[in-house]
Amino acid sequence: MAEPTGGRPLLQVEGVVKRFPIRRGVLRGAGAVHAVEGVDLAVGRGEVVSLVGESGSGKSTLGKCITGMIRPTAGRIHFDGVEVSGSSRGARGNFRRRVQPVFQDPRSSLDPRWAIERTIREPLDAFRIGNKAARAARVRELMDLVGLPAHLSQRKPSELSGGQQQRVAIAAALALEPDLLVADEPVSALDVSVQAQILNLLADLRQRLGLALLFIAHDLSVIEHISDRVAVMYLGRIVESGTVSEVFTDPRHPYTRALIDAIPRPDPTQRMSRTRLIGEIPSPVNPPSGCRFHPRCPVAIGVCSQDDPQQTTFSSQHRAACHVAAAQTASLSELPHERAWL
Amino acid sequence: MSDSLLEFRKVSVDYAGRGGTVSAVTDVSLTLIEGETFGLVGESGCGKTTLSMALMGLLPDIASVRGRILFNGSDLTTMTESQLRELRGDRISMVFQDPATSLDPTFGIGSQVADTIRAHGDVSRKQAKDRALGLLAEVGIPAAAERYADPPHRLSGGMRQRVVLAAAIANNPALLLADEPTTALDVTIQAQILDLLADLQRRHGTTILLIAHDLGVVAQICDRVGVMYAGQLVEVAPVAELFARPRHPYTRALFDALPSGSHQAGALRVIAGQVPDLAHAPTGCRFKDRCPSRLAECDETPPLAMSDSGASIACWLDPATRAAGGLGPLAIAGESNG
Numbered sequence: 001m002a003e004p005t006g007g008r009p010l011l012q013v014e015g016v017v018k019r020f021p022i023r024r025g026v027l028r029g030a031g032a033v034h035a036v037e038g039v040d041l042a043v044g045r046g047e048v049v050s051l052v053g054e055s056g057s058g059k060s061t062l063g064k065c066i067t068g069m070i071r072p073t074a075g076r077i078h079f080d081g082v083e084v085s086g087s088s089r090g091a092r093g094n095f096r097r098r099v100q101p102v103f104q105d106p107r108s109s110l111d112p113r114w115a116i117e118r119t120i121r122e123p124l125d126a127f128r129i130g131n132k133a134a135r136a137a138r139v140r141e142l143m144d145l146v147g148l149p150a151h152l153s154q155r156k157p158s159e160l161s162g163g164q165q166q167r168v169a170i171a172a173a174l175a176l177e178p179d180l181l182v183a184d185e186p187v188s189a190l191d192v193s194v195q196a197q198i199l200n201l202l203a204d205l206r207q208r209l210g211l212a213l214l215f216i217a218h219d220l221s222v223i224e225h226i227s228d229r230v231a232v233m234y235l236g237r238i239v240e241s242g243t244v245s246e247v248f249t250d251p252r253h254p255y256t257r258a259l260i261d262a263i264p265r266p267d268p269t270q271r272m273s274r275t276r277l278i279g280e281i282p283s284p285v286n287p288p289s290g291c292r293f294h295p296r297c298p299v300a301i302g303v304c305s306q307d308d309p310q311q312t313t314f315s316s317q318h319r320a321a322c323h324v325a326a327a328q329t330a331s332l333s334e335l336p337h338e339r340a341w342l
Numbered sequence: 343m344s345d346s347l348l349e350f351r352k353v354s355v356d357y358a359g360r361g362g363t364v365s366a367v368t369d370v371s372l373t374l375i376e377g378e379t380f381g382l383v384g385e386s387g388c389g390k391t392t393l394s395m396a397l398m399g400l401l402p403d404i405a406s407v408r409g410r411i412l413f414n415g416s417d418l419t420t421m422t423e424s425q426l427r428e429l430r431g432d433r434i435s436m437v438f439q440d441p442a443t444s445l446d447p448t449f450g451i452g453s454q455v456a457d458t459i460r461a462h463g464d465v466s467r468k469q470a471k472d473r474a475l476g477l478l479a480e481v482g483i484p485a486a487a488e489r490y491a492d493p494p495h496r497l498s499g500g501m502r503q504r505v506v507l508a509a510a511i512a513n514n515p516a517l518l519l520a521d522e523p524t525t526a527l528d529v530t531i532q533a534q535i536l537d538l539l540a541d542l543q544r545r546h547g548t549t550i551l552l553i554a555h556d557l558g559v560v561a562q563i564c565d566r567v568g569v570m571y572a573g574q575l576v577e578v579a580p581v582a583e584l585f586a587r588p589r590h591p592y593t594r595a596l597f598d599a600l601p602s603g604s605h606q607a608g609a610l611r612v613i614a615g616q617v618p619d620l621a622h623a624p625t626g627c628r629f630k631d632r633c634p635s636r637l638a639e640c641d642e643t644p645p646l647a648m649s650d651s652g653a654s655i656a657c658w659l660d661p662a663t664r665a666a667g668g669l670g671p672l673a674i675a676g677e678s679n680g
Contacts (some may be wrong), residue, residue: 054528080527161616191385196610203609218529225601262533264558266600268581271562276537277530280498
């Protein structure tokens with residue numbers, strides 16, 4: 001994936017692969033789920049990068065590799081120049097403080113028995129930061145930062161609204177002053193009006209704290225709103241990446257195009273009459289040969305079922321892995337007319 | 343004007359809970375015209391699902407329903423359980439968010455569709471199977487004959503929802519209730535299922551009541567839309583009118599909170615405050631405490647009244663509501679809703 005502009009990126013992911021061996025069922029021992037297959041990705045300081053894709057694209061698995069919740073099968077992850085994917089406990093300990101996850105459903109990520117004050121304080125306790133009074137002061141500060149009124153501090157999660165619960169989860173994630181939040185679908189369980197509050201909060205935190213954000217989501221309108229750059233994943237691969245305006249206004253990969261076309265627009269004068277993507281995402285146990293998208297691709301040509309497409313560069317940021325897009329860039333005139341939309 | 347198929351007349355639903363009575367739906371009056379696709383939208387807890395469960399007679403025992411729900415002129419609220427069972431799956435059918443809960447995990451998908459046919463019609467097993475195969479093909483199950491005996495777990499979520507739709511249309515229902523039918527699906531699969539719904543509607547003329555939280559989904563397939571907030575129906579309008587000129591302050595606020603799609607658009611507009619606790623619902627308009635245009639009269643419940651544009655809203659800022667409620671025009675020429 002293209003680099004963030006200027007300087008060494010905060011997070012650098014190179015050739016990361018994650019395969020889950022199949023341990024149960026009829027396929028036991030016979031293969032693996034190819035969840036992530038050779039992904040490069042970089043996130044700069046204070047940058048918002050989004051990973052978008054449908055179920056089974058590998059976006060959440062990649063997020064878990066980055067937060068250190070699971071170990072990649074292959075590839076390297078550098079954080080602030082230090083390799084963290086297979087390194088010593090010391091380096092990983094420091095890295096764990098600086099990269100924090102935020103999950104989709106705050107009800108399942110918060111301990112239901114704990115008052116929210118304890119949930120937010122827990123990372124400070126775990127890393128033995130400050131004395132009791134300092135920790136209490138820090139909790140108040142964090143609650144204020146995420147817009148939680150102080151009088152809620154002794155409430156249990158069940159006594160809070162979904163939006164307030166997600167603010168608690170974000171406050172806890174910020175307790176150790178991370179440089180990067182990895183947020184996996186942080187607003188998809190929320191109502192529209194609450195979603196707007198949390199998106200505003202994340203944008204505000206980025207502004208005030210210089211926080212970088214890796215935002216994993218399926219909702220393209222949310223991604224378009226919040227991101228600087230976008231990477232589109234399909235069956236474990238990044239198929240297209242670039243700045244948000246490049247990817248949304250000039251998509252080069254047919255999958256990106258189909259994804260954008262499939263968004264139900266809140267505009268009855270623009271009803272969906274465009275080409276539908278047929279079929280469904282294939283099994284990651286036995287992914288298709290060549291380009292993994294070719295069985296569903298509306299513009300696939302012969303080579304697509306044989307050769308895995310390499311990334312073609314369209315601008316300093318914009319890349320896509322597509323034979324047709326590459327051929328079109330190389331020579332516009334040789335392509336059949338109906339592919340001109342690419 | 344075509345015939346009305348379904349009519350809610352001042353329907354209220356209360357839940358008796360330990361913390362007191364929760365008024366989940368309050369005085370909702372609404373008419374569905376035969377052959378239309380009507381979208382009911384609102385955020386969690388607005389009462390849209392409670393209203394649809396009241397229609398199906400599927401509310402839990404702690405719920406009490408007031409008002410009348412007329413389907414083809416007969417009041418569903420006074421029907422016996424066996425009368426309702428006759429209707430459900432036959433004249434009225436349902437599709438829910440999670441197809442896994444609608445299908446029996448232990449039976450083949452085809453026989454579940456065939457069972458629906460045999461439950462409501464005097465047909466042989468052979469006839470039911472043939473018809474089920476035709477339906478599975480119609481909803482786009484590839485190689486339906488080979489998959490007839492497959493249990494649901496062999497199918498993807500999108501395919502399962504197609505099976506549920508096949509069972510739902512099996513007896514040519516007059517009304518199809520679809521509660522968040524695409525919410526659990528990926529966006530490209532959602533687009534396929536929405537196409538299928540629109541297609542089935544066109545071919546069979548089925549009236550569809552679509553419950554949704556996604557305004558995009560509603561914009562794509564509905565003819566008219568009702569907006570609910572905290573148990574009250576606050577606006578009903580033809581889809582083009584609603585999206586071009588949302589009138590109720592809540593509807594406007596909801597549209598403002600949508601990420602517009604134009605990136606770097608700055609902060610999203612948010613709605614101040616929170617949805618009221620319906621165990622202690624405020625009197626009058628339930629949006630009043632969050633409303634930027636609150637008036638003194640908002641302590642009284644505004645009636646839903648139709649204006650010249652064909653849109654109805656329940657808001658004292660609206661001239662039609664004021665006329666219906668016996669109030670004069672607004673004294674100050676402020677922000678009108680016209």
